[in-house]
Amino acid sequence: DIQMTQSPSSLSASVGDRVTITCRASQGISNYLAWFQQKPGKAPKSLIYAASSLQSGVPSKFSGSGSGTDFTLTISSLQPEDFATYYCQQYYSYPFTFGPGTKVGIK
Amino acid sequence: EVQLVESGGGLVQPGGSLRLSCAASEFTFSSHAMSWVRQAPGKGLEWVSGISGSGSSTYYADSVKGRITISRDNSKNTLYLQMNSLRAEDTAVYYCARLHRGGDWNSIDYWGQGTLVTVSS
Numbered sequence: 001d002i003q004m005t006q007s008p009s010s011l012s013a014s015v016g017d018r019v020t021i022t023c024r025a026s027q028g029i030s031n032y033l034a035w036f037q038q039k040p041g042k043a044p045k046s047l048i049y050a051a052s053s054l055q056s057g058v059p060s061k062f063s064g065s066g067s068g069t070d071f072t073l074t075i076s077s078l079q080p081e082d083f084a085t086y087y088c089q090q091y092y093s094y095p096f097t098f099g100p101g102t103k104v105g106i107k
Numbered sequence: 108e109v110q111l112v113e114s115g116g117g118l119v120q121p122g123g124s125l126r127l128s129c130a131a132s133e134f135t136f137s138s139h140a141m142s143w144v145r146q147a148p149g150k151g152l153e154w155v156s157g158i159s160g161s162g163s164s165t166y167y168a169d170s171v172k173g174r175i176t177i178s179r180d181n182s183k184n185t186l187y188l189q190m191n192s193l194r195a196e197d198t199a200v201y202y203c204a205r206l207h208r209g210g211d212w213n214s215i216d217y218w219g220q221g222t223l224v225t226v227s228s
Contacts, residue, residue, distance in 0.1 A: 034214035049214035094166040096154040
């Protein structure tokens, strides 16, 4: 199975900050990488697919990049509604696997 | 608006069984592969199982293989998860998720609100 790691596991940031989260796959997954946002007590929300394509309705402050084994999610200007936990997931091969998550908190 | 509504969760004893359902609406159900994803209390997301649009192909996480069966009824626009030999570690919120239109190797675009399964005596 493909293992996914994320760094950092948590971070504190201020409104307006640029935030970058890294995701790494244990083997090459081309661009079969998605990002999700989850707020406490809520279902996850899909943000990005194919490493860099925005899901419909997702604001352009979110961007993704990477290919192969290393990927990043960037939030260009953090807003109060962006404080949440972010997960990456590979869908290159079954079983699909998620990263452990990165919690973005308020500084 | 795409809707995915899970049901069937609840309290079950260790070793017991439960069947989850996910009613889908506002899209062509058979055109999309589907998945179940779970989240144990205070933990991260865990992919559990997937199924092709036709239902002919199924996929499972090692942690549930042999105990869980995914299926779908395209005539009823409903996804199922039959869970047997349940263990305490199966306690989680179970989410139904739709994959992008096309093949089985696609990302999730929509999620249901989840149903809680608690395995305890």
